[in-house]
Amino acid sequence: MLISVDREVCQGHGQCAMVDQxxxxxxxxxxxxxxxxxxxxxxxxxxxxxxxNVCPVQALRLD
Structure with missing residues (x-):
């Protein structure tokens, strides 16, 4: 399982880091x-x- 971020979409809400920094x-x-x-x-x-799943702008994905 891999995590990726679309930096063009990320708005810096930080919800993901609250789950696991x-x-x-x-x-x-x-x-x-x-x-x-x-x-x-x-x-x-x-x-x-x-x-x-907690990312409000869906900037993250799992592969």
Whole structure:
């Protein structure tokens, strides 16, 4: 399972980081610093799904 962010869509709400800051780090301006295709560690799948689902602008995705 991989997490990716569309930086053009992210508006810096930070809801994902409230779920799990290690999975959804933010940059200095409060925008997602996830990158593209970051691997989700075993046991973190539920947090990854929740973090993606709480994004109000759907900037995150799981592959």
């Amino acid at each position: 290690s999975l959804f780090p933010l940059d200095g301006a409060g925008y997602s610093a996830v990158g593209d295709g970051v691997t989700v560690d075993p046991g973190k799948e539920d947090d990854a799904e929740l973090g993606v």
